[in-house]
């Protein structure tokens with residue numbers, strides 16, 4: 001298993017032990033049962049006089065195996081059960097039920113193209129409805145995030161909308177059909193899971209905002225590390241006008257990006273944030289130059305976004321992914337837990353091939 005995978009697992013283990021301390025209890029319970037088993041059921045104990053050899057050797061072997069298994073199973077268990085998600089079956093969330101329901105509202109697609117360069121492009125594709133998320137697109141988004149989680153060569157991700165506009169939120173046809181609170185909350189949990197996992201990916205992500213990012217579309221932009229806005233584009237949390245607040249995690253992330261005062265202004269006033277305002281309040285990280293109009297503009301914007309992202313994704317994947325991992329733990333974890341995670345990620349790189357190569361080449365940072 002590669003060092004970076006190991007560090008990801010450890011990171012998740014820290015998260016799991018921090019957020020769910022009961023896992024610590026199971027960590028201790030398992031060895032205790034093993035010891036009881038060895039002492040009371042070993043053949044030497046059933047004989048008289050009992051020989052110490054079998055229990056002692058068994059205890060040693062089992063302890064080693066237990067430690068190995070526990071340190072992994074807690075981490076792997078978390079990987080499999082939570083997989084970076086906020087809501088799991090353990091917290092009463094039945095993902096399959098809402099998935100079925102969402103699939104009843106088809107239309108559009110969410111497309112993923114992974115490139116050799118380690119940069120992937122995720123396209124929200126439903127032009128007839130200004131790239132609004134149909135139910136099946138929500139399911140596809142989650143599937144694409146899973147694919148990206150398994151992509152160990154990935155360094156960067158560009159999230160864009162098809163045909164020159166970003167995304168106009170949920171497809172209102174689906175919204176109307178599931179307008180009861182129970183389904184609404186389940187859809188919101190599903191999307192919070194998908195978008196949280198998107199932001200936690202160990203790669204640098206950027207939302208390429210052309211045209212409009214409205215409602216859920218505005219929320220999607222906050223699930224990326226950066227936002228690049230094209231001239232004339234708008235990010236608008238229209239939720240207030242819909243009698244709602246953001247539910248896909250957009251409010252929580254927005255506060256962390258622009259601070260609570262700006263978030264209050266944006267949500268309270270349903271403000272149309274243009275590139276100039278986006279830069280001023282820290283929502284946008286850059287504005288595209290592209291003056292190109294029509295068909296060509298999309299390709300140009302994507303090229304520009306790739307170049308922009310290149311300054312962060314230049315270099316070997318393990319280092320780029322490690323940088324995102326340490327920033328991500330700093331974003332989410334309490335200080336001491338994050339420091340330990342940083343130590344582990346650091347340890348996975350120190351003395352590694354890239355580090356040794358850099359030492360040999362006597363790089364100067366002038």
Ligand SMILES: CC[C@H](C(=O)O)C(=O)SCCNC(=O)CCNC(=O)[C@H](O)C(C)(C)COP(=O)(O)OP(=O)(O)OC[C@H]1O[C@@H](n2cnc3c(N)ncnc32)[C@H](O)[C@@H]1OP(=O)(O)O
Pocket residue numbers: 128129130132168169170171172173175212214215216217219238239242244246247248
């Ligand atoms: C807020 C909570 C919720 C969440 O977070 O989950 C949401 O996101 S709810 C959705 C919020 N978004 C909207 O309410 C968008 C409503 N639409 C508009 O404001 C306009 O359509 C706009 C500004 C996106 C584009 O205006 P424009 O004049 O340029 O084009 P059209 O209005 O003619 O739109 C073309 C075509 O797209 C359909 N459309 C646009 N957005 C949606 C949407 N979210 N759901 C379903 N359909 C949408 C629009 O109805 C037009 O279709 P047509 O068949 O030609 O009437």
